[in-house]
Amino acid sequence: MRTRKQHDYKKAEIMERCFDCYCENGFGTTGIKTLAAACGMTSANLYVYFGSLDELIVESTAYCMSKIESEFMAVAPKNAADIKRCFEELPYFTAKKHGKKYRLMYQIYTHPKYVEYGKEFFCGVEKRYSEYAEILEGAIGLPRKIILAMIYSFVRACVHYALFEDEDYMKAQMELLWQTYLMANEKYGNKP
Numbered sequence: 001m002r003t004r005k006q007h008d009y010k011k012a013e014i015m016e017r018c019f020d021c022y023c024e025n026g027f028g029t030t031g032i033k034t035l036a037a038a039c040g041m042t043s044a045n046l047y048v049y050f051g052s053l054d055e056l057i058v059e060s061t062a063y064c065m066s067k068i069e070s071e072f073m074a075v076a077p078k079n080a081a082d083i084k085r086c087f088e089e090l091p092y093f094t095a096k097k098h099g100k101k102y103r104l105m106y107q108i109y110t111h112p113k114y115v116e117y118g119k120e121f122f123c124g125v126e127k128r129y130s131e132y133a134e135i136l137e138g139a140i141g142l143p144r145k146i147i148l149a150m151i152y153s154f155v156r157a158c159v160h161y162a163l164f165e166d167e168d169y170m171k172a173q174m175e176l177l178w179q180t181y182l183m184a185n186e187k188y189g190n191k192p
Contacts, residue, residue, distance in 0.1 A: 011049045014039050015060035016067075022057075023100040027107045058117045061108045068098050069125065072155075073132065080140040083181060087154070087174045095162040102162045129155070142184050150177055 002010070021038040022030050032053055036043045050056040072094065077086045094102075109118025133148040140147070157173035160166065 007049075012063065014041075014046065014049055015056075015063045018056060019060045019064040019101070019104070022060075023104050027104060027111075054113070057108060058114060061105055061114075062117070062121050064101065065105050065121065066124075068101060069128070071097075072158075073128075076132070077136070078139060080185075083140070084178065087178055090154075091158045091161045091170050091174065094158045095165060099162040099165070102159050106163065142181075142188055146184050150180060153177055 017039045018035045021035055025034060032043045032046065035056070036046050039046065046056065050059065072090070075086070075090065075093065077083045108114050109121065129151050130144075130148060133144045133151055136142070136147045137144045153173065154177055157170050157177070160173075161170035
């Protein structure tokens, strides 16, 4: 008999494998048997961890996208000196490492069946970005509201690039953000 910790570990492993399976094979064409095979188990075993296929989809999407967000935040700027590097590197990092995952997330969270789960997920994202803006406020000396607006724009530009690899759009957005940052620094008396 498995402990709760073992059960949770296995469930996390299943969520990651299923999410990756959807990324590789497509959301609309991947059935329960394909997902089970990707996890090295039977379809019935999946139902030990999830009450339904919808539950698996919703939980695996939220879990995997939260992991991606944590990874993104781990390499996000921590101080003013790191901002330019992030503008130059993070869009490419995001697209290369997570492009398929972002495409899948948007397929799921824009599907009429799951849109409410998407709204819930993004409410959590907004809360975490607000907390991050508060941290950066002290580190770079700009008002939290300005930082938060820049975070939203930055993340959306990175995700847009990950989805469509539209480099002209992304570079224009990054240049606009950099100029916004420079102007805000000038207004608030900080040096970039």
